[in-house]
Amino acid sequence: MLRVWEQASxxxxxxxxxxxxxxxxxxxxxDGKLPQALGDEIDAFESEIELRxxxxxxxxxxxxxxxxxGAYGQRYDNGHRHDGKKTRQLAYPKGKNTKGPDTVWDAPGxxxxxxxxxxxxxxxxxxxxxxxEEYSDGIAHVTTRQDFQLHxxxxxxxVTLMRRxxxxxxxxxxxxxxxxRNVTGCPYAGVCPxxxxxxxxxxxxxxxxxxxxxxxxxxxxxxxxxxxGCAQHACGLAAMHDLGYTAVTRTVDGKEERGFTFVVGGGxxxxxxxxxxxxxxxxxxxxxxIAQAIARVFGKHGEKANRSKARMxxxxxxxxxxxxxxxxxxxxxxxxxxxxxxxxxxxxxxEQEVPTRPPGAMAAPNGSEKxxxxxxxxxxxxxxxxxxxxxxxxxxxxxxxNQLRGLADIVREFTPGTIRxxxxxxxxxxxxxxxxxxxxxxxxxxxHLAEPGAGNILDIVACPGTDTCxxxxxxxxxxxxxxxxxxxxxxxxxxxxxxxLHIKVSGCFNSCGQHHVADIGFYGVGxxxxxxxxxxxxxxxxxxxxxxxGAFGLPVVAIPSKRIPEALDRITDYYIRMRQKGExxxxxxKRVGKAQIRQLLDDLTGNAPxxxxxxxxxxxxxxxxxxxxxxxxxxECAGEVVSQYQFAMTDAERMVFDGQLLLESGDVQxxxxxGLSAMLKAAKALVQMRYDDITDDPDEIVEEFxxxxxxxxxxxxxxAKGKFATYLFVAHEASGQTFTKDTAHERxxxxxxxxxxxxxxxxxxxxxxxxxxxQN
Amino acid sequence: MELQHVNVKFFxxxxxxxxxxxxxxxxxxxxxxxxxPGLLIDVADYRHVPEGPGVLLVGHEADYCMDCTxxxxxxxxxxxxxxxxxxEDRFAQALASAAxxxxxxxxxxxxxxxxxxxxxxxxxxxxxxxxxxNTAETWAAVEPELRAFFKDRLGHDDFxxxxxxxxxxxxxxxxxxxxxxxLPSLT
Numbered sequence: 001m002l003r004v005w006e007q008a009s010x011x012x013x014x015x016x017x018x019x020x021x022x023x024x025x026x027x028x029x030x031d032g033k034l035p036q037a038l039g040d041e042i043d044a045f046e047s048e049i050e051l052r053x054x055x056x057x058x059x060x061x062x063x064x065x066x067x068x069x070g071a072y073g074q075r076y077d078n079g080h081r082h083d084g085k086k087t088r089q090l091a092y093p094k095g096k097n098t099k100g101p102d103t104v105w106d107a108p109g110x111x112x113x114x115x116x117x118x119x120x121x122x123x124x125x126x127x128x129x130x131x132x133e134e135y136s137d138g139i140a141h142v143t144t145r146q147d148f149q150l151h152x153x154x155x156x157x158x159v160t161l162m163r164r165x166x167x168x169x170x171x172x173x174x175x176x177x178x179x180x181r182n183v184t185g186c187p188y189a190g191v192c193p194x195x196x197x198x199x200x201x202x203x204x205x206x207x208x209x210x211x212x213x214x215x216x217x218x219x220x221x222x223x224x225x226x227x228x229g230c231a232q233h234a235c236g237l238a239a240m241h242d243l244g245y246t247a248v249t250r251t252v253d254g255k256e257e258r259g260f261t262f263v264v265g266g267g268x269x270x271x272x273x274x275x276x277x278x279x280x281x282x283x284x285x286x287x288x289x290i291a292q293a294i295a296r297v298f299g300k301h302g303e304k305a306n307r308s309k310a311r312m313x314x315x316x317x318x319x320x321x322x323x324x325x326x327x328x329x330x331x332x333x334x335x336x337x338x339x340x341x342x343x344x345x346x347x348x349x350x351e352q353e354v355p356t357r358p359p360g361a362m363a364a365p366n367g368s369e370k371x372x373x374x375x376x377x378x379x380x381x382x383x384x385x386x387x388x389x390x391x392x393x394x395x396x397x398x399x400x401x402n403q404l405r406g407l408a409d410i411v412r413e414f415t416p417g418t419i420r421x422x423x424x425x426x427x428x429x430x431x432x433x434x435x436x437x438x439x440x441x442x443x444x445x446x447x448h449l450a451e452p453g454a455g456n457i458l459d460i461v462a463c464p465g466t467d468t469c470x471x472x473x474x475x476x477x478x479x480x481x482x483x484x485x486x487x488x489x490x491x492x493x494x495x496x497x498x499x500x501l502h503i504k505v506s507g508c509f510n511s512c513g514q515h516h517v518a519d520i521g522f523y524g525v526g527x528x529x530x531x532x533x534x535x536x537x538x539x540x541x542x543x544x545x546x547x548x549x550g551a552f553g554l555p556v557v558a559i560p561s562k563r564i565p566e567a568l569d570r571i572t573d574y575y576i577r578m579r580q581k582g583e584x585x586x587x588x589x590k591r592v593g594k595a596q597i598r599q600l601l602d603d604l605t606g607n608a609p610x611x612x613x614x615x616x617x618x619x620x621x622x623x624x625x626x627x628x629x630x631x632x633x634x635x636e637c638a639g640e641v642v643s644q645y646q647f648a649m650t651d652a653e654r655m656v657f658d659g660q661l662l663l664e665s666g667d668v669q670x671x672x673x674x675g676l677s678a679m680l681k682a683a684k685a686l687v688q689m690r691y692d693d694i695t696d697d698p699d700e701i702v703e704e705f706x707x708x709x710x711x712x713x714x715x716x717x718x719x720a721k722g723k724f725a726t727y728l729f730v731a732h733e734a735s736g737q738t739f740t741k742d743t744a745h746e747r748x749x750x751x752x753x754x755x756x757x758x759x760x761x762x763x764x765x766x767x768x769x770x771x772x773x774x775q776n
Numbered sequence: 777m778e779l780q781h782v783n784v785k786f787f788x789x790x791x792x793x794x795x796x797x798x799x800x801x802x803x804x805x806x807x808x809x810x811x812x813p814g815l816l817i818d819v820a821d822y823r824h825v826p827e828g829p830g831v832l833l834v835g836h837e838a839d840y841c842m843d844c845t846x847x848x849x850x851x852x853x854x855x856x857x858x859x860x861x862x863x864e865d866r867f868a869q870a871l872a873s874a875a876x877x878x879x880x881x882x883x884x885x886x887x888x889x890x891x892x893x894x895x896x897x898x899x900x901x902x903x904x905x906x907x908x909x910n911t912a913e914t915w916a917a918v919e920p921e922l923r924a925f926f927k928d929r930l931g932h933d934d935f936x937x938x939x940x941x942x943x944x945x946x947x948x949x950x951x952x953x954x955x956x957x958x959l960p961s962l963t
Binding site for chain 1: 778780781797800801804807808815817818820821822823824825826827828829832834836839841843845846856857858903904905906907944946
């Protein structure tokens with residue numbers, strides 16, 4: 001006999017359609033409240049989801065489409081998971097429907113939310129809080145690129161999430177995939193005593209300029225820019241980015257000029273590369289056109305087939321920096337002037353945040369040990385006298401909705417209304433008057449955000465690892481949690497030199513935890529012992545955080561995960577015993593040599609307990625399942641290689657689909673106009689294969705299409721000849737016409753036939769093996 | 777007013793006497809043994825976050841959470857997938873599921889002396905600000921339904937419902953009863 005709760009469960013069947021029943025309500029509520037461009041983008045994605053649901057978009061294309069909107073996969077989204085005893089199939093309601101190659105539709109995913117240069121306001125914090133509660137697991141996670149991530153999000157909810165974020169000026173567009181990722185920036189920009197100048201407006205300009213830029217849509221891999229206010233600190237980590245801008249000034253004829261030491265081709269990943277100097281003084285007026293030129297060069301010449309060699313660093317390595325520069329400068333010369341290059345930088349030199357409270361001297365330490373440590377470890381004076389920055393350390397980058405709301409209140413009360421995330425997975429509150437520090441501390445403490453020691457050894461950076469990432473090999477967060485637990489007990493009795501060490505943990509070799517630039521880094525690997533898989537971490541030494549990621553560490557030895565705490569103790573003890581006065585850890589590690597340090601740790605690699613004697617050894621931190629790498633899947637970090645042509649044609653098809661929906665809803669005029677737009681999109685897709693610089697001007701598209709494909713008869717169908725192609729010319733000729741229901745219907749039919757003709761042309765050309773891309 | 781995504785939280789009776797790390801093992805076993813209806817997917821560990829979701833069992837239709845929000849440990853059931861039926865059906869389903877999970881958790885903590893849940897207090901809220909923005913108007917509409925529901929379930933009206941009035945919170949209430957309820961009877 002079924003109990004009440006079982007009866008209740010069966011009586012209430014899962015409804016069809018969206019996971020969250022309020023999707024339509026939110027769409028109506030936010031109608032007209034979103035910035036037009038963001039709103040249109042989200043509407044387009046919503047249509048693409050529907051088309052994929054109907055099987056009308058190819059798996060691979062949809063995967064890259066959603067990645068470029070920040071909708072990422074998570075571990076087990078191939079539909080199976082090892083539960084500790086066996087691999088079980090996860091029987092999702094929508095069965096075998098997929099949202100990408102080997103990625104089940106219903107499987108929870110992750111939404112990555114871009115926060116350019118980490119800059120946020122209180123309204124955004126509050127919306128994030130709401131979203132973490134309603135769509136995720138109740139936690140918002142700060143990443144090592146100043147973004148936020150929400151985990152366990154259903155794909156069907158992502159559109160509403162995007163709308164609610166857009167309503168407060170946040171986009172998820174190009175947070176993932178083969179695109180320009182978040183532009184990071186020094187969180188102390190504008191207030192740092194050591195900066196050359198405030199890079200905030202420049203980071204904002206680059207972010208805005210490259211977002212959705214046509215020249216940045218044809219990459220074979222991701223692309224990461226960053227800004228730093230100075231050369232000596234870590235903040236921007238320019239050396240490990242594709243584009244790194246470090247603020248510098250020079251004086252010419254008695255006048256100070258701003259510029260950037262501009263580096264290119266850096267990156268971590270499995271094998272890190274230091275960026276190289278492209279220009280030691282890049283004029284800000286050239287910042288955007290050079291970035292555009294680099295995007296074009298990378299799009300044209302970057303590797304696309306071999307995903308592991310597709311980052312820009314490999315192109316530079318292949319060509320050498322000189323040739324790369326030459327190509328970029330040539331591309332720069334060919335660019336038509338874009339008013340955005342200068343418009344986006346208007347006011348940059350004058351921009352300045354204005355405090356809302358009067359300055360004040362820092363209050364003296366009081367009797368509270370916690371407060372005094374917080375003052376010492378988390379507070380820095382700004383260059384504006386009487387103001388201070390406050391670092392808010394988040395354990396493993398995680399924050400609750402209630403904390404986010406509390407933080408929003410604090411930001412409103414004490415600051416001009418902005419806060420920054422950091423690549424150490426924390427927050428920086430700026431413009432805090434010294435006189436307000438005690439009150440601010442009390443309010444932070446009330447919401448458990450006043451932990452001292454931001455940036456010290458306790459403040460371990462870890463990527464999501466095996467918790468949620470398909471590529472995770474060992475539990476980076478589990479290890480980080482354990483190390484924190486042990487270090488908490490003794491952190492403040494440790495030698496200061498040890499207390500200030502940076503520890504970073506990645507779940508695998510891809511370095512999302514940035515282990516290469518840690519003092520002591522770890523990345524997850526698997527090893528076999530006694531016939532069983534055992535989680536291990538490689539110990540990485542020699543990295544340098546300062547000087548914008550000044551040096552990359554190298555792996556020394558792989559140690560079982562459960563012995564890493566012991567390994568850390570030995571390394572730090574050895575450092576304290578053997579270091580020279582004032583010697584930094586990376587210098588020390590270089591001096592004593594890795595062989596010496598390895599000797600210290602060698603015995604930790606062997607003498608594993610028998611499986612039956614200590615099963616704990618054979619599972620990872622805080623995961624009772626017997627360790628296995630069976631759940632390691634194919635990551636989506638590399639995205640899918642989808643050509644510009646494929647993307648454009650997907651867009652064209654979507655436009656026809658949207659036109660049909662408009663016709664159904666009675667908006668015949670817009671429905672008819674969609675027909676022409678779809679045809680122009682498809683025509684441009686074909687033209688662009690042979691002429692890169694085609695614009696969106698309809699006259700130009702039609703003229704180029706006619707010359708290249710109609711007059712040459714390339715578009716001619718064996719049976720219908722040029723008939724379908726003429727639909728474009730007729731529609732273009734009649735632009736601006738007033739549609740009736742019938743004529744709109746016809747136009748949509750014609751546009752679909754035109755799209756088919758374009759597909760046919762493309763396919764014939766591929767089959768003939770002719771050159772698809774010929775320069776003009 | 778349609779009320780979806782109902783959450784119910786039963787509070788741990790007194791101080792938490794079980795080490796929260798135990799919940800990780802327990803939730804993994806629930807997955808292995810299909811202890812709860814619906815699809816159970818994974819376990820997320822947030823013990824390091826103060827007053828956070830603690831340890832979470834992620835499911836497709838619903839999550840179960842040994843949750844420490846506002847500093848009070850308890851088991852929270854979060855219904856994620858929408859349900860057909862009436863609001864009463866949805867309240868009932870969430871209440872029954874949460875109660876069932878508490879009984880199971882108590883059983884699974886037997887080795888640690890068990891885990892008792894308070895028999896005179898619980899929390900219910902709607903995890904959807906579109907359906908239920910936390911306003912006086914919403915509460916005016918929801919309260920009578922909730923009262924009727926609990927009167928029916930508890931078999932009496934010796935209880936108070938205190939609305940979570942913070943407009944930034946989700947619409948919901950804390951129920952306190954003068955007479956202890958019996959968890960098995962709520963399943």
